[in-house]
Amino acid sequence: xxxxxxxxxxxxxxxxxxxxxxxxxxxxxxxxxxxxxxxxxxxxxxxxxxxxxxxxxxxxxxxxxxxxxxxxxxxxxxxxxxxxxxxxxxxxxxxxxxxxxxxxxxxxxxxxxxxxxxxxxxxxxxxxxxxxxxxxxxxxxxxxxxxxxxxxxxx
Amino acid sequence: xxxxxxxxxxxxxxxxxxxxxxxxxxxxxxxxxxxxxxxxxxxxxxxxxxxxxxxxxxxxxxxxxxxxxxxxxxxxxxxxxxxxxxxxxxxxxxxxxxxxxxxxxxxxxxxxxxxxxxxxxxxxxxxxxxxxxxxxxxxxxxxxxxxxxxxxxxx
Amino acid sequence: xxxxxxxxxxxxxxxxxxxxxxxxxxxxxxxxxxxxxxxxxxxxxxxxxxxxxxxxxxxxxxxxxxxxxxxxxxxxxxxxxxxxxxxxxxxxxxxxxxxxxxxxxxxxxxxxxxxxxxxxxxxxxxxxxxxxxxxxxxxxxxxxxxxxxxxxxxx
Numbered sequence: 001x002x003x004x005x006x007x008x009x010x011x012x013x014x015x016x017x018x019x020x021x022x023x024x025x026x027x028x029x030x031x032x033x034x035x036x037x038x039x040x041x042x043x044x045x046x047x048x049x050x051x052x053x054x055x056x057x058x059x060x061x062x063x064x065x066x067x068x069x070x071x072x073x074x075x076x077x078x079x080x081x082x083x084x085x086x087x088x089x090x091x092x093x094x095x096x097x098x099x100x101x102x103x104x105x106x107x108x109x110x111x112x113x114x115x116x117x118x119x120x121x122x123x124x125x126x127x128x129x130x131x132x133x134x135x136x137x138x139x140x141x142x143x144x145x146x147x148x149x150x151x152x153x154x155x
Numbered sequence: 156x157x158x159x160x161x162x163x164x165x166x167x168x169x170x171x172x173x174x175x176x177x178x179x180x181x182x183x184x185x186x187x188x189x190x191x192x193x194x195x196x197x198x199x200x201x202x203x204x205x206x207x208x209x210x211x212x213x214x215x216x217x218x219x220x221x222x223x224x225x226x227x228x229x230x231x232x233x234x235x236x237x238x239x240x241x242x243x244x245x246x247x248x249x250x251x252x253x254x255x256x257x258x259x260x261x262x263x264x265x266x267x268x269x270x271x272x273x274x275x276x277x278x279x280x281x282x283x284x285x286x287x288x289x290x291x292x293x294x295x296x297x298x299x300x301x302x303x304x305x306x307x308x309x310x
Numbered sequence: 311x312x313x314x315x316x317x318x319x320x321x322x323x324x325x326x327x328x329x330x331x332x333x334x335x336x337x338x339x340x341x342x343x344x345x346x347x348x349x350x351x352x353x354x355x356x357x358x359x360x361x362x363x364x365x366x367x368x369x370x371x372x373x374x375x376x377x378x379x380x381x382x383x384x385x386x387x388x389x390x391x392x393x394x395x396x397x398x399x400x401x402x403x404x405x406x407x408x409x410x411x412x413x414x415x416x417x418x419x420x421x422x423x424x425x426x427x428x429x430x431x432x433x434x435x436x437x438x439x440x441x442x443x444x445x446x447x448x449x450x451x452x453x454x455x456x457x458x459x460x461x462x463x464x465x
Contacts (some may be wrong), residue, residue: 024420025427026442030404032345034462035187037405040443055414057294094185095192099445102294103414104210104258110179110296117180132181133195133304135254136294139412139446141369141420149443153187170401190342214448249340250347259365259413265334266449272335287336288350288459291411291449307340 002027005087017046029083034091036081036083036152040099041075042123042144043068052145056136057106060145069098069115072148076116077123084154092153093130099147102117102136109134116148160242163278164232172201174233184238191238191307195254196230197299198223207300211291212261215300224253224270227303231271232278239309247308248275248285254302257291264289271303272287315397318433319387322458327356329388339393344401346393346462350409351385352454353378362455366446369415370455379408379425382458387433394464402463403430403440410456411444419444426458 002010009016022028022039029038043051052060052068060068073096080085083136098113100106113134120128157165164171177183177194184193198206207215207223215223228251236242253268255261268289275283295302312320319326332349339348353361359382362370362378370378383406391397408423410416423444430438450457 007349022442024424024442025431026406027439028441030402030439030441032402032404037441037461039441040445055265092185092187094239096181097443099443100294104293104448105298106294107298109294114179121180129182129185131183131185131192131194132177132179133254133302134250134296135195135292135302137445138259138293138448139410139416139419141417141444143415143417147443147445151192191375247340249342251336255449259448260453261449262451262453264449269334276335279360283336284340286340286347287334288407288409288457289448289451290350290457293414293448297372302387306347 003086003088005123013123014074016078016081019082020044028079031083034153036154038076038079038150040147040149041072042141043071043146045071050144053143054145055101055103056112057103062108062111065112065145066115068146069113070119072146073116073119074148076148080152089155090124090152090154093124093128094153095131095151097149098134099137099140101140101145106136109136158241158243160278161243167277169229171233171236174237175199175230183234184276186238189308191309193305195304196227196301197296198226198301200226205299208298209300210256210258211267212258213253217263217266220267220300221270223301224267225274226252227301228271228274231303231305235307245279245307246310248279248283249308251304252304253289254292254295255301256295261291264291313396313398315433322432323427325341326388328386329392331355338389341393344463346464348386348389348460350457350459351382353381353456354449355381360454363453364455365411365413366422366455367413370381372421374419375422375455376425378456379423380429382456383426383429386458386460390462399465400434400462401465402464403434403438405441405461407459408444409447409450411450411455419446
Protein backbone atom coordinates (compact mmCIF):
# COMPACT_ATOMS: atom_id res chain seq x y z
CA UNK A 1 0.00 0.00 0.00
CA UNK A 2 1.40 3.39 -0.96
CA UNK A 3 2.16 5.74 1.91
CA UNK A 4 0.75 9.24 2.33
CA UNK A 5 3.65 10.97 0.63
CA UNK A 6 3.74 8.53 -2.30
CA UNK A 7 0.01 8.95 -2.78
CA UNK A 8 0.63 12.70 -2.95
CA UNK A 9 3.41 12.13 -5.50
CA UNK A 10 0.98 10.14 -7.62
CA UNK A 11 -1.61 12.91 -7.41
CA UNK A 12 1.07 15.34 -8.61
CA UNK A 13 1.95 13.01 -11.48
CA UNK A 14 5.51 12.61 -10.26
CA UNK A 15 7.29 9.34 -10.94
CA UNK A 16 10.46 8.65 -9.01
CA UNK A 17 12.90 6.93 -11.31
CA UNK A 18 15.58 4.60 -10.04
CA UNK A 19 17.94 6.78 -8.05
CA UNK A 20 21.00 7.78 -10.03
CA UNK A 21 24.30 6.22 -9.11
CA UNK A 22 26.91 8.76 -8.05
CA UNK A 23 29.06 10.10 -10.89
CA UNK A 24 32.18 9.29 -8.93
CA UNK A 25 33.64 7.62 -5.84
CA UNK A 26 31.10 8.61 -3.21
CA UNK A 27 27.66 7.54 -2.03
CA UNK A 28 24.28 9.19 -2.66
CA UNK A 29 23.35 9.52 1.02
CA UNK A 30 24.64 9.01 4.54
CA UNK A 31 22.43 8.55 7.58
CA UNK A 32 23.75 9.53 10.99
CA UNK A 33 21.19 9.10 13.75
CA UNK A 34 18.05 10.95 12.73
CA UNK A 35 19.68 12.99 9.97
CA UNK A 36 19.97 12.01 6.32
CA UNK A 37 22.51 13.89 4.22
CA UNK A 38 21.88 13.55 0.48
CA UNK A 39 24.58 14.30 -2.09
CA UNK A 40 24.12 17.12 -4.56
CA UNK A 41 21.75 16.08 -7.35
CA UNK A 42 21.95 17.61 -10.80
CA UNK A 43 18.94 18.20 -13.07
CA UNK A 44 18.80 14.88 -14.88
CA UNK A 45 15.43 13.36 -15.77
CA UNK A 46 14.36 9.72 -15.65
CA UNK A 47 15.90 9.06 -19.06
CA UNK A 48 19.30 10.33 -17.96
CA UNK A 49 19.00 13.52 -19.97
CA UNK A 50 19.77 16.98 -18.59
CA UNK A 51 16.59 19.01 -18.13
CA UNK A 52 18.60 22.17 -18.76
CA UNK A 53 22.24 22.61 -19.70
CA UNK A 54 24.34 25.76 -19.39
CA UNK A 55 23.94 29.01 -17.52
CA UNK A 56 21.09 31.05 -16.21
CA UNK A 57 21.56 34.58 -17.44
CA UNK A 58 22.90 32.88 -20.56
CA UNK A 59 21.32 30.20 -22.74
CA UNK A 60 18.95 28.88 -20.05
CA UNK A 61 15.65 30.70 -19.46
CA UNK A 62 14.22 31.35 -16.02
CA UNK A 63 11.38 28.92 -16.73
CA UNK A 64 13.74 26.15 -17.81
CA UNK A 65 15.87 26.82 -14.75
CA UNK A 66 12.83 26.31 -12.54
CA UNK A 67 12.07 23.01 -14.26
CA UNK A 68 15.68 22.01 -13.70
CA UNK A 69 15.49 22.84 -9.98
CA UNK A 70 12.28 20.82 -9.72
CA UNK A 71 14.05 17.86 -11.35
CA UNK A 72 16.86 18.12 -8.79
CA UNK A 73 14.26 17.98 -6.00
CA UNK A 74 12.65 14.90 -7.53
CA UNK A 75 16.07 13.26 -7.70
CA UNK A 76 16.61 14.08 -4.02
CA UNK A 77 13.31 12.35 -3.23
CA UNK A 78 14.35 9.28 -5.20
CA UNK A 79 17.48 9.07 -3.03
CA UNK A 80 15.49 9.58 0.16
CA UNK A 81 13.16 6.76 -0.85
CA UNK A 82 16.15 4.52 -1.58
CA UNK A 83 17.56 5.37 1.85
CA UNK A 84 14.39 4.98 3.92
CA UNK A 85 12.15 2.71 1.85
CA UNK A 86 9.17 4.85 2.82
CA UNK A 87 8.96 8.62 2.25
CA UNK A 88 6.54 8.89 5.17
CA UNK A 89 9.60 8.55 7.40
CA UNK A 90 10.64 12.09 6.49
CA UNK A 91 10.04 14.17 9.61
CA UNK A 92 11.24 17.43 8.11
CA UNK A 93 13.07 18.77 5.10
CA UNK A 94 15.73 20.67 7.07
CA UNK A 95 17.80 22.38 4.41
CA UNK A 96 18.25 22.62 0.66
CA UNK A 97 21.41 24.04 -0.83
CA UNK A 98 20.82 25.37 -4.32
CA UNK A 99 23.64 25.91 -6.80
CA UNK A 100 22.59 27.77 -9.92
CA UNK A 101 24.94 27.68 -12.92
CA UNK A 102 25.03 31.45 -13.46
CA UNK A 103 26.48 34.08 -15.70
CA UNK A 104 28.08 36.83 -13.58
CA UNK A 105 25.44 39.22 -12.29
CA UNK A 106 22.49 36.84 -12.66
CA UNK A 107 20.39 37.88 -9.69
CA UNK A 108 17.26 35.72 -9.85
CA UNK A 109 18.62 32.53 -8.31
CA UNK A 110 15.84 32.46 -5.69
CA UNK A 111 13.18 32.33 -8.42
CA UNK A 112 15.00 29.44 -10.07
CA UNK A 113 15.40 27.62 -6.77
CA UNK A 114 11.68 27.93 -6.10
CA UNK A 115 11.24 25.09 -8.56
CA UNK A 116 12.80 22.83 -5.91
CA UNK A 117 11.27 24.48 -2.84
CA UNK A 118 7.73 24.51 -4.23
CA UNK A 119 8.01 20.81 -5.01
CA UNK A 120 9.03 19.97 -1.46
CA UNK A 121 6.12 21.91 0.00
CA UNK A 122 3.70 20.39 -2.54
CA UNK A 123 4.84 16.89 -1.58
CA UNK A 124 5.36 17.16 2.18
CA UNK A 125 3.20 20.13 3.21
CA UNK A 126 4.49 21.93 6.29
CA UNK A 127 7.12 19.22 6.83
CA UNK A 128 8.53 20.31 3.48
CA UNK A 129 9.23 23.88 4.57
CA UNK A 130 13.00 24.16 4.76
CA UNK A 131 15.92 26.46 5.36
CA UNK A 132 17.72 27.28 2.14
CA UNK A 133 20.82 28.86 0.67
CA UNK A 134 20.93 29.75 -3.00
CA UNK A 135 24.09 30.83 -4.79
CA UNK A 136 25.14 31.31 -8.39
CA UNK A 137 28.14 29.19 -9.33
CA UNK A 138 30.54 29.38 -12.27
CA UNK A 139 30.24 25.75 -13.32
CA UNK A 140 28.46 22.51 -12.44
CA UNK A 141 29.03 18.81 -13.19
CA UNK A 142 28.11 17.93 -16.79
CA UNK A 143 27.32 21.63 -17.32
CA UNK A 144 23.97 21.06 -15.59
CA UNK A 145 21.98 24.25 -15.03
CA UNK A 146 21.13 23.44 -11.42
CA UNK A 147 22.39 21.24 -8.56
CA UNK A 148 20.59 20.84 -5.22
CA UNK A 149 21.76 19.10 -2.06
CA UNK A 150 19.50 18.17 0.84
CA UNK A 151 19.43 17.52 4.58
CA UNK A 152 16.45 15.64 6.01
CA UNK A 153 15.32 14.81 9.53
CA UNK A 154 14.06 11.22 9.41
CA UNK A 155 12.51 8.60 11.67
CA UNK B 156 15.50 42.54 31.14
CA UNK B 157 17.96 42.21 28.28
CA UNK B 158 20.09 39.07 28.28
CA UNK B 159 23.89 38.96 28.27
CA UNK B 160 24.20 38.75 24.51
CA UNK B 161 21.66 41.49 23.85
CA UNK B 162 23.44 43.75 26.34
CA UNK B 163 26.62 43.10 24.38
CA UNK B 164 24.82 43.98 21.13
CA UNK B 165 23.73 47.26 22.69
CA UNK B 166 27.29 48.02 23.77
CA UNK B 167 28.39 47.41 20.18
CA UNK B 168 25.65 49.73 18.91
CA UNK B 169 24.02 46.94 16.90
CA UNK B 170 20.26 47.04 16.41
CA UNK B 171 18.59 43.87 15.20
CA UNK B 172 15.85 44.83 12.79
CA UNK B 173 12.79 42.69 12.22
CA UNK B 174 14.07 39.52 10.57
CA UNK B 175 13.64 39.56 6.82
CA UNK B 176 11.02 37.32 5.32
CA UNK B 177 12.44 34.77 2.89
CA UNK B 178 12.59 35.96 -0.74
CA UNK B 179 10.79 32.81 -1.84
CA UNK B 180 8.99 29.65 -0.76
CA UNK B 181 11.11 28.54 2.17
CA UNK B 182 11.59 29.41 5.84
CA UNK B 183 14.34 31.43 7.51
CA UNK B 184 15.34 28.71 9.97
CA UNK B 185 14.68 25.11 10.97
CA UNK B 186 15.39 23.68 14.41
CA UNK B 187 16.09 19.97 14.75
CA UNK B 188 16.94 18.95 18.30
CA UNK B 189 19.75 21.16 19.52
CA UNK B 190 20.74 22.45 16.09
CA UNK B 191 19.41 25.55 14.38
CA UNK B 192 19.97 25.83 10.63
CA UNK B 193 19.56 29.39 9.34
CA UNK B 194 18.97 30.14 5.66
CA UNK B 195 21.52 32.15 3.71
CA UNK B 196 21.22 35.85 4.50
CA UNK B 197 22.23 38.52 2.02
CA UNK B 198 23.73 41.89 2.98
CA UNK B 199 20.56 43.93 3.41
CA UNK B 200 20.38 46.56 6.13
CA UNK B 201 17.47 47.45 8.40
CA UNK B 202 15.97 49.68 5.72
CA UNK B 203 15.92 46.87 3.18
CA UNK B 204 18.80 48.34 1.18
CA UNK B 205 21.80 46.34 -0.01
CA UNK B 206 24.91 47.30 1.94
CA UNK B 207 26.99 46.44 -1.14
CA UNK B 208 25.91 45.35 -4.59
CA UNK B 209 28.03 43.65 -7.23
CA UNK B 210 31.33 41.84 -7.19
CA UNK B 211 34.42 41.89 -5.08
CA UNK B 212 37.37 42.26 -7.40
CA UNK B 213 35.00 44.47 -9.39
CA UNK B 214 32.94 47.47 -8.27
CA UNK B 215 32.89 46.52 -4.58
CA UNK B 216 35.89 47.44 -2.40
CA UNK B 217 37.35 45.13 0.22
CA UNK B 218 36.15 47.46 2.96
CA UNK B 219 32.59 47.56 1.62
CA UNK B 220 32.66 43.78 1.28
CA UNK B 221 33.57 43.48 4.94
CA UNK B 222 30.66 45.75 5.89
CA UNK B 223 28.42 43.56 3.76
CA UNK B 224 29.60 40.39 5.49
CA UNK B 225 28.98 42.04 8.87
CA UNK B 226 25.44 42.92 7.77
CA UNK B 227 24.83 39.28 6.80
CA UNK B 228 25.96 38.20 10.28
CA UNK B 229 23.61 40.72 11.91
CA UNK B 230 20.77 39.35 9.77
CA UNK B 231 21.65 35.83 10.93
CA UNK B 232 21.40 37.03 14.54
CA UNK B 233 18.00 38.58 13.87
CA UNK B 234 16.81 35.18 12.63
CA UNK B 235 18.33 33.38 15.61
CA UNK B 236 16.55 35.77 17.97
CA UNK B 237 13.28 35.17 16.11
CA UNK B 238 13.83 31.42 16.44
CA UNK B 239 14.87 31.29 20.10
CA UNK B 240 13.46 34.46 21.63
CA UNK B 241 16.66 34.86 23.62
CA UNK B 242 20.13 34.98 22.10
CA UNK B 243 21.59 33.66 25.36
CA UNK B 244 20.31 30.26 24.24
CA UNK B 245 23.08 30.08 21.66
CA UNK B 246 25.50 27.45 22.93
CA UNK B 247 27.90 27.72 20.02
CA UNK B 248 28.15 29.21 16.57
CA UNK B 249 29.06 25.95 14.79
CA UNK B 250 29.60 26.98 11.18
CA UNK B 251 29.30 29.93 8.86
CA UNK B 252 29.22 29.43 5.11
CA UNK B 253 30.38 32.56 3.29
CA UNK B 254 29.58 33.19 -0.35
CA UNK B 255 31.41 36.17 -1.82
CA UNK B 256 30.14 37.55 -5.14
CA UNK B 257 33.52 37.52 -6.88
CA UNK B 258 35.18 38.38 -10.14
CA UNK B 259 37.28 35.42 -11.33
CA UNK B 260 40.61 35.35 -9.52
CA UNK B 261 39.52 37.43 -6.53
CA UNK B 262 41.56 35.81 -3.77
CA UNK B 263 40.74 37.78 -0.63
CA UNK B 264 37.44 36.17 0.30
CA UNK B 265 38.68 35.34 3.79
CA UNK B 266 39.34 39.03 4.52
CA UNK B 267 35.82 39.88 3.35
CA UNK B 268 34.31 37.10 5.41
CA UNK B 269 36.08 38.35 8.53
CA UNK B 270 33.40 41.02 8.66
CA UNK B 271 30.98 38.26 9.64
CA UNK B 272 33.37 36.19 11.77
CA UNK B 273 34.62 39.16 13.80
CA UNK B 274 31.03 40.15 14.57
CA UNK B 275 30.20 36.69 15.91
CA UNK B 276 33.25 36.66 18.18
CA UNK B 277 32.54 40.25 19.33
CA UNK B 278 28.98 39.29 20.25
CA UNK B 279 29.36 35.77 21.65
CA UNK B 280 33.02 35.62 22.74
CA UNK B 281 34.46 32.10 22.64
CA UNK B 282 31.02 30.67 21.91
CA UNK B 283 31.14 32.68 18.68
CA UNK B 284 34.27 30.97 17.37
CA UNK B 285 33.10 28.87 14.44
CA UNK B 286 34.14 26.60 11.61
CA UNK B 287 33.91 28.34 8.28
CA UNK B 288 34.05 27.85 4.54
CA UNK B 289 34.50 30.83 2.24
CA UNK B 290 34.10 30.63 -1.52
CA UNK B 291 33.81 33.14 -4.35
CA UNK B 292 30.63 32.70 -6.36
CA UNK B 293 29.62 33.99 -9.78
CA UNK B 294 26.30 35.50 -8.73
CA UNK B 295 24.09 36.05 -5.69
CA UNK B 296 20.40 36.85 -5.13
CA UNK B 297 19.62 40.50 -5.92
CA UNK B 298 23.28 40.89 -6.96
CA UNK B 299 24.20 41.16 -3.28
CA UNK B 300 27.94 41.29 -2.64
CA UNK B 301 27.85 38.72 0.17
CA UNK B 302 25.60 35.93 1.47
CA UNK B 303 26.23 34.02 4.72
CA UNK B 304 24.46 30.93 6.07
CA UNK B 305 24.74 29.70 9.64
CA UNK B 306 24.52 26.62 11.84
CA UNK B 307 24.07 27.12 15.59
CA UNK B 308 24.06 24.79 18.57
CA UNK B 309 21.23 25.98 20.82
CA UNK B 310 19.62 25.13 24.14
CA UNK C 311 51.43 2.81 19.07
CA UNK C 312 49.91 4.01 15.84
CA UNK C 313 46.20 3.31 15.35
CA UNK C 314 44.68 1.43 12.46
CA UNK C 315 44.01 4.53 10.39
CA UNK C 316 47.44 6.02 10.98
CA UNK C 317 49.04 2.73 10.03
CA UNK C 318 47.08 2.88 6.81
CA UNK C 319 48.25 6.47 6.24
CA UNK C 320 51.83 5.27 6.65
CA UNK C 321 51.26 2.47 4.14
CA UNK C 322 49.97 5.07 1.70
CA UNK C 323 53.03 7.24 2.33
CA UNK C 324 50.89 10.11 3.60
CA UNK C 325 52.38 12.40 6.22
CA UNK C 326 50.00 14.68 8.07
CA UNK C 327 51.73 17.97 8.61
CA UNK C 328 50.88 20.27 11.49
CA UNK C 329 47.33 21.43 10.84
CA UNK C 330 47.20 24.86 9.25
CA UNK C 331 46.00 27.74 11.35
CA UNK C 332 42.91 29.43 9.94
CA UNK C 333 43.63 32.29 7.53
CA UNK C 334 41.28 34.53 9.51
CA UNK C 335 39.18 34.91 12.66
CA UNK C 336 37.60 31.47 12.93
CA UNK C 337 38.57 28.00 14.11
CA UNK C 338 39.51 24.92 12.09
CA UNK C 339 36.85 22.66 13.59
CA UNK C 340 33.89 22.58 15.94
CA UNK C 341 32.62 19.46 17.68
CA UNK C 342 28.98 19.27 18.71
CA UNK C 343 28.03 15.95 20.23
CA UNK C 344 29.08 13.21 17.84
CA UNK C 345 29.58 15.49 14.85
CA UNK C 346 32.79 17.24 13.85
CA UNK C 347 32.49 20.14 11.40
CA UNK C 348 35.80 21.00 9.73
CA UNK C 349 36.39 24.34 8.04
CA UNK C 350 37.07 24.49 4.32
CA UNK C 351 40.67 23.49 3.57
CA UNK C 352 42.50 24.78 0.53
CA UNK C 353 45.11 22.80 -1.39
CA UNK C 354 48.24 23.75 0.50
CA UNK C 355 50.97 21.17 1.04
CA UNK C 356 53.12 20.60 4.11
CA UNK C 357 55.51 23.36 3.08
CA UNK C 358 52.70 25.92 2.87
CA UNK C 359 52.79 26.01 -0.92
CA UNK C 360 49.68 25.77 -3.10
CA UNK C 361 49.54 22.41 -4.89
CA UNK C 362 47.66 24.11 -7.73
CA UNK C 363 46.77 27.76 -8.24
CA UNK C 364 44.15 29.17 -10.59
CA UNK C 365 41.22 27.69 -12.46
CA UNK C 366 40.28 24.32 -13.80
CA UNK C 367 39.27 24.77 -17.40
CA UNK C 368 42.03 27.39 -17.41
CA UNK C 369 45.67 27.10 -16.37
CA UNK C 370 45.18 24.07 -14.10
CA UNK C 371 45.06 20.60 -15.64
CA UNK C 372 42.62 17.90 -14.58
CA UNK C 373 45.47 15.88 -13.12
CA UNK C 374 46.79 18.79 -11.09
CA UNK C 375 43.27 19.52 -9.90
CA UNK C 376 42.98 15.96 -8.63
CA UNK C 377 46.26 16.33 -6.74
CA UNK C 378 44.93 19.56 -5.28
CA UNK C 379 41.71 17.88 -4.11
CA UNK C 380 43.77 15.09 -2.54
CA UNK C 381 45.84 17.70 -0.68
CA UNK C 382 42.64 19.28 0.66
CA UNK C 383 41.54 15.89 1.96
CA UNK C 384 44.89 15.35 3.68
CA UNK C 385 44.52 18.77 5.30
CA UNK C 386 41.06 17.78 6.52
CA UNK C 387 42.59 14.67 8.10
CA UNK C 388 45.26 16.76 9.82
CA UNK C 389 42.48 18.85 11.38
CA UNK C 390 40.51 15.75 12.40
CA UNK C 391 43.60 14.34 14.09
CA UNK C 392 44.13 17.64 15.90
CA UNK C 393 40.51 17.54 17.03
CA UNK C 394 40.33 13.92 18.14
CA UNK C 395 43.92 12.92 18.82
CA UNK C 396 43.24 9.56 17.22
CA UNK C 397 41.89 9.10 13.69
CA UNK C 398 40.40 5.74 14.72
CA UNK C 399 37.68 7.78 16.42
CA UNK C 400 36.21 8.61 13.03
CA UNK C 401 32.97 6.62 12.78
CA UNK C 402 32.04 7.88 9.33
CA UNK C 403 33.00 10.52 6.82
CA UNK C 404 29.50 11.98 6.44
CA UNK C 405 29.90 14.68 3.81
CA UNK C 406 32.52 16.45 1.74
CA UNK C 407 31.75 19.76 0.07
CA UNK C 408 34.02 20.34 -2.91
CA UNK C 409 34.59 23.78 -4.38
CA UNK C 410 36.47 23.76 -7.67
CA UNK C 411 37.93 27.06 -8.90
CA UNK C 412 36.44 26.87 -12.39
CA UNK C 413 36.29 28.71 -15.66
CA UNK C 414 32.66 29.04 -16.78
CA UNK C 415 31.47 25.83 -18.40
CA UNK C 416 34.08 23.56 -16.82
CA UNK C 417 32.06 20.39 -16.38
CA UNK C 418 34.47 17.86 -14.89
CA UNK C 419 34.35 18.92 -11.26
CA UNK C 420 33.43 15.40 -10.14
CA UNK C 421 36.64 13.98 -11.65
CA UNK C 422 38.66 16.64 -9.85
CA UNK C 423 36.87 16.00 -6.57
CA UNK C 424 37.61 12.28 -6.83
CA UNK C 425 41.12 13.18 -5.68
CA UNK C 426 39.60 13.89 -2.27
CA UNK C 427 36.98 11.13 -2.26
CA UNK C 428 39.40 8.40 -3.31
CA UNK C 429 41.76 9.41 -0.51
CA UNK C 430 39.02 9.12 2.11
CA UNK C 431 38.05 5.64 0.92
CA UNK C 432 41.71 4.57 0.71
CA UNK C 433 42.28 5.68 4.29
CA UNK C 434 39.03 4.73 6.03
CA UNK C 435 37.58 1.99 3.81
CA UNK C 436 33.78 1.79 3.95
CA UNK C 437 33.71 4.33 6.78
CA UNK C 438 35.22 6.77 4.29
CA UNK C 439 32.33 6.54 1.84
CA UNK C 440 30.59 9.91 2.05
CA UNK C 441 27.84 12.08 0.65
CA UNK C 442 29.23 14.84 -1.53
CA UNK C 443 28.39 18.03 -3.36
CA UNK C 444 30.74 19.40 -5.99
CA UNK C 445 30.37 22.86 -7.52
CA UNK C 446 32.53 25.10 -9.68
CA UNK C 447 33.18 28.46 -8.07
CA UNK C 448 34.45 31.74 -9.51
CA UNK C 449 37.19 32.31 -6.97
CA UNK C 450 38.82 30.75 -3.91
CA UNK C 451 41.03 32.02 -1.08
CA UNK C 452 44.61 32.64 -2.23
CA UNK C 453 43.46 31.65 -5.75
CA UNK C 454 43.70 28.00 -4.69
CA UNK C 455 42.43 25.55 -7.32
CA UNK C 456 40.36 23.51 -4.84
CA UNK C 457 38.79 23.87 -1.40
CA UNK C 458 37.09 21.02 0.48
CA UNK C 459 35.05 21.14 3.70
CA UNK C 460 34.14 18.09 5.77
CA UNK C 461 31.59 16.71 8.20
CA UNK C 462 32.56 13.67 10.27
CA UNK C 463 30.69 11.43 12.67
CA UNK C 464 33.08 10.76 15.56
CA UNK C 465 33.22 8.82 18.82
